[in-house]
Amino acid sequence: xxxxxxxxxxxxxxxxxxxxxxxxxxxxxxxxxxxxxxxxxxxxxxxxxxxxxxxxxxxxxxxxxxxxxxxxxxxxxxxxxxxxxxxxxxxxxxxxxxxxxxxxxxxxxxxxxxxxxxxxxxxxxxxxxxxxxxxxxxxxxxxxxxxxxxxxxxxxxxxxxxxxxxxxxxxxxxxxxxxxxxxxxxxxxxxxxxxxxxxxxxxxxxxxxxxxxxxxxxxxxxxxxxxxxxxxxxxxxxxxxxxxxxxxxxxxxxxxxxxxxxxxxxxxxxxxxxxxxxxxxxxxxxxxxxxxxxxxxxxxxxxxxxxxxxxxxxxxxxxxxxxxxxxxxxxxxxxxxxxxxxxxxxxxxxxxxxxxxxxxxxxxxxxxxxxxxxxxxxxxxxxxxxxxxxxxxxxxxxxxxxxxxxxxxxxxxxxxxxxxxxxxxxxx
Numbered sequence: 001x002x003x004x005x006x007x008x009x010x011x012x013x014x015x016x017x018x019x020x021x022x023x024x025x026x027x028x029x030x031x032x033x034x035x036x037x038x039x040x041x042x043x044x045x046x047x048x049x050x051x052x053x054x055x056x057x058x059x060x061x062x063x064x065x066x067x068x069x070x071x072x073x074x075x076x077x078x079x080x081x082x083x084x085x086x087x088x089x090x091x092x093x094x095x096x097x098x099x100x101x102x103x104x105x106x107x108x109x110x111x112x113x114x115x116x117x118x119x120x121x122x123x124x125x126x127x128x129x130x131x132x133x134x135x136x137x138x139x140x141x142x143x144x145x146x147x148x149x150x151x152x153x154x155x156x157x158x159x160x161x162x163x164x165x166x167x168x169x170x171x172x173x174x175x176x177x178x179x180x181x182x183x184x185x186x187x188x189x190x191x192x193x194x195x196x197x198x199x200x201x202x203x204x205x206x207x208x209x210x211x212x213x214x215x216x217x218x219x220x221x222x223x224x225x226x227x228x229x230x231x232x233x234x235x236x237x238x239x240x241x242x243x244x245x246x247x248x249x250x251x252x253x254x255x256x257x258x259x260x261x262x263x264x265x266x267x268x269x270x271x272x273x274x275x276x277x278x279x280x281x282x283x284x285x286x287x288x289x290x291x292x293x294x295x296x297x298x299x300x301x302x303x304x305x306x307x308x309x310x311x312x313x314x315x316x317x318x319x320x321x322x323x324x325x326x327x328x329x330x331x332x333x334x335x336x337x338x339x340x341x342x343x344x345x346x347x348x349x350x351x352x353x354x355x356x357x358x359x360x361x362x363x364x365x366x367x368x369x370x371x372x373x374x375x376x377x378x379x380x381x382x383x384x385x386x387x388x389x390x391x392x393x394x395x396x397x398x399x400x401x402x403x404x405x406x407x408x409x410x411x412x413x414x415x416x417x418x419x420x421x422x423x424x425x426x427x428x
Contacts, residue, residue, distance in 0.1 A: 062092045064099075064139060095139070100181035107135040107142070107176050108185050117156075122189040124167070129156040129189075131174075140178045147171040151191050158191060167192035202228060272321060276352050277391055279322040281384040284358065288377045297362065297373070298339055305330050325349055340366045354384065 059071055068091045075084040095103065118127040129152070131144045146152045148170050153159045173186040209225050224235050283304070290300035308323035325346055332342045340363035347359025358380065365373040 059088065059090045061090055064093045064095050066092055068092055095179055097181065100178040103136050103140050103178045104176050104181060104183050107140040107178070110135045111142075111174065111185065122187070125170075125189050125191050126158065126194040128158060131156040135176075136178075140176050142177075143175040145173050145175075147173075158194070163191065163193040165193065202231065205229070206233075273352055276321055276350055276355065278388065279320055280352075280354050281381065281388050283322045283326070284377060284384055285381050288374065288381055291374055291377070297366070298333065301326060302330050322350070322355075340364075354387070 062069060068089055071088045071090055073086050073088055075081055075086040077084075114130045116122070116125070117130045119125045119129065132142060134141050144154075148168065151159065151163075151168055151170055152172075167190045169188055170191050171186065171188050173184055175184050176182060205228050206225060209228070210222065213219065213222055225233055227233060286304050287300050290303060291297060295303065305323060305327040308317065308320060309327055311317045312319065312323075328349070329342045329346045332345065333339050337345070343359045343362040343366075345359070347356035350356070350359075361376060361380075362373075365376070
């Protein structure tokens, strides 16, 4: 049943996704709905595997050491109880007496395998030994004790300050308990002093030399040894190499600055291009409107630029890049640059294809005459508004795509809320 439902949802999703009439947002909504339906099917499958909806007469117990678990059931008792929520705690299995005895024997073998740690044998123990509070995955509890706590610590570390060269014999005992069974496992090992290398011995002697000064009264300084065992010692403060680090940091920052500036310039160019594209339809529609009223091309161009300059000086409008470039073109024409060349330079400065096309069109029609120019500009107005509509749609889809990331995060949280309880209650 679950498999049929999954196949039906996937088929419906693919069919709806392939329809061209659906918008991008509708497709995303459909994707989320199908994902939630799939999660519901997964939860239903997990409940089916646990036996949900079936009459329960027994509950499986976890193996010994795996712990107990809780099962949420519904209880019906004739007319007394109907759909009553009942929580049952199912304990883990209890070992038999023979199984407990076997666990104790295996715990002894486990102790034999890991007790030495880094040591080679029980006849020469100079490193920390390995002792634990439980063995056999926690089924066997252990309580350690040593007959000479001055030699071996509570965690198995060798704590004797001075040991004879022949070593010291230590008796170890561990009380093992598994359920109702228990035993005491005892063995002996020989603790010997650790053989230090020349460098280790030197460091130990330096530590002892400094430790002896801790108890000297009236001393306001700690004297460092200059020689030990004929070895000359030279002391100096550890250099932090702060100048070198600052220099390296300066090189790193200096190397990153061009990249940061390049990224900033690219972002500014992107914003500039976006603003020019959004301003283009309004600019060219005003130009067509004034030319349709009988004004010459340059007269209409200059009127738009001067009106913008007046409003800008009075802080009526915000800065418009296209109008700033038109105003600059007026100054070029008044300064002696040919009108046609000024229009071409206008398109080059803007750097956007539609502005380049407009500049070339205006320059060519000045050479051929203005006949038909108005019709070309009117067609350009329709195309510009259509392009702005498509651009706005594109930006809207990009915003929807950016919102898809938090949507997916929320979907992941919902999946975790549904699946984690289901998976944690699986009984293997």
